[in-house]
Amino acid sequence: xxxxxxxxxxxxxxxxxxxxxxxxxxxxxxxxxxxxxxxxxxxxxxxxxxxxxxxxxxxxxxxxxxxxxxxxxxxxxxxxxxxxxxxxxxxxxxxxxxxxxxxxxxxxxxxxxxxxxxxxxxxxxxxxxxxxxxxxxxxxxxxxxxxxxxxxxxxxxxxxxxxxxxxxxxxxxxxxxxxxxxxxxxxxxxxxxxxxxxxxxxxxxxxxxxxxxxxxxxxxxxxxxxxxxxxxxxxxxxxxxxxxxxxxxxxxxxxxxxxxxxxxxxxxxxxxxxxxxxxxxxxxxxxxxxxxxxxxxxxxxxxxxxxxxxxxxxxxxxxxxxxxxxxxxxxxxxxxxxxxxxxxxxxxxxxxxxxxxxxxxxxxxxxxxxxxxxxxxxxxxx
Numbered sequence: 001x002x003x004x005x006x007x008x009x010x011x012x013x014x015x016x017x018x019x020x021x022x023x024x025x026x027x028x029x030x031x032x033x034x035x036x037x038x039x040x041x042x043x044x045x046x047x048x049x050x051x052x053x054x055x056x057x058x059x060x061x062x063x064x065x066x067x068x069x070x071x072x073x074x075x076x077x078x079x080x081x082x083x084x085x086x087x088x089x090x091x092x093x094x095x096x097x098x099x100x101x102x103x104x105x106x107x108x109x110x111x112x113x114x115x116x117x118x119x120x121x122x123x124x125x126x127x128x129x130x131x132x133x134x135x136x137x138x139x140x141x142x143x144x145x146x147x148x149x150x151x152x153x154x155x156x157x158x159x160x161x162x163x164x165x166x167x168x169x170x171x172x173x174x175x176x177x178x179x180x181x182x183x184x185x186x187x188x189x190x191x192x193x194x195x196x197x198x199x200x201x202x203x204x205x206x207x208x209x210x211x212x213x214x215x216x217x218x219x220x221x222x223x224x225x226x227x228x229x230x231x232x233x234x235x236x237x238x239x240x241x242x243x244x245x246x247x248x249x250x251x252x253x254x255x256x257x258x259x260x261x262x263x264x265x266x267x268x269x270x271x272x273x274x275x276x277x278x279x280x281x282x283x284x285x286x287x288x289x290x291x292x293x294x295x296x297x298x299x300x301x302x303x304x305x306x307x308x309x310x311x312x313x314x315x316x317x318x319x320x321x322x323x324x325x326x327x328x329x330x331x332x333x334x335x336x337x338x339x340x341x342x343x344x345x346x347x348x349x350x351x352x353x354x355x356x357x358x359x360x361x362x363x364x365x366x367x368x369x370x371x372x373x374x375x376x377x378x379x380x381x382x
Contacts, residue, residue: 002354004347007295009316009337013071013357020073021064023330025303027318030094036066036307036315036334037118039092039099043330059085063099063116066334069353070360081114081126090134091151093142094118100142100149100165104133113168131170134161136185141249143192145220150197152190152218157182158199160218177224181216189249191262193282195221198228200249200262200280212241212264215285228285236289241278244269248306248316252279252339255310259283263290263339265316268302273322275300279339295337312340349376 014020021027024041031037041060061083063076083089087103090111094100099116111129134154143150148162157180160173189201196217217226232239247267253260265277275297277290290296297316304319316335320328352372353359359367359377367374 002351006338007293009335012334023332024318029305029307038064076121089139091142127168129168132172153188193260230285233289246302248304250306252308266301273300311342
């Protein structure tokens with residue numbers, strides 16, 4: 001029997017006869033009310049000389065979409081342009097039904113911008129970018145604001161860059177208070193509240209990972225850096241998340257208050273893999289551990305990605321888990337959990353999909369006999 005359980009993760013059903021993405025790490029996912037999209041990812045290649053070591057990961061050049069109603073995965077047609085093996089992906093984002101991927105070819109000292117049109121699955125554009133590139137060897141999320149995509153971090157520090165996806169022109173910003181926080185950064189994670197870009201996570205090469213208590217934030221309107229202190233969860237044994245790397249991070253926007261939070265999930269540190277879920281409300285900078293609400297990942301997982309729909313449903317896909325022999329193994333499971341109480345229509349729709357697995361194949365007459373609104377079903381299934 002169907003029952004609505006907020007905050008509880010469950011595995012999303014997949015039609016057993018259908019194809020699905022192969023197991024992978026570090027995918028990038030995004031969803032709207034109808035589809036979840038997955039771009040790229042990596043597959044680790046086992047070292048032939050040892051039983052436990054891995055060679056460099058192989059990039060997976062694919063775009064998949066998952067129908068949230070029917071549970072069917074579809075691989076988009078092979079497209080004319082994909083980043084080559086010589087290109088380093090600087091960042092990517094989904095914007096206005098488009099997947100935008102920006103790269104740097106270190107061999108040619110050139111940059112490229114790829115625009116994949118998701119409604120017309122065969123349409124893709126490639127342009128050469130201009131201006132000062134944020135040269136680095138790691139990829140992370142872009143921040144979309146106005147007509148620009150912002151990113152932070154290059155091979156020398158926390159430099160602030162932005163690119164116009166229409167023209168492909170890069171700009172290096174010059175904050176009024178100057179400091180780009182020099183350092184050799186190995187990874188960075190970003191969040192955005194509509195004005196400030198928060199550097200949530202920093203990993204310096206050869207040094208410890210920075211704790212999640214203190215954040216740097218770049219104010220786009222003021223063109224200034226700020227150092228901000230977060231507060232812990234007073235109702236949790238550990239007020240702050242443990243130090244970790246390779247966790248999932250996504251933005252959650254409350255549809256009523258428009259308040260923005262970030263949610264981090266899983267991750268790893270010192271051979272430990274986490275299954276906890278934490279929320280940071282950006283207006284108050286207070287951490288809340290969601291485990292006490294029942295929100296815990298079904299498996300301890302790292303190197304995955306997460307996204308949350310507009311109605312408040314969080315999805316987690318890909319990554320690696322630890323098997324009984326302590327070997328890390330890539331997975332291709334998709335999990336979801338409600339992070340808020342959605343509209344009654346969304347709860348009813350979830351219940352309908354629980355009892356009727358084949359709505360997409362039913363005729364209009366059959367839907368009418370079931371008492372289901374035909375246009376509503378078609379808008380979500382097809």
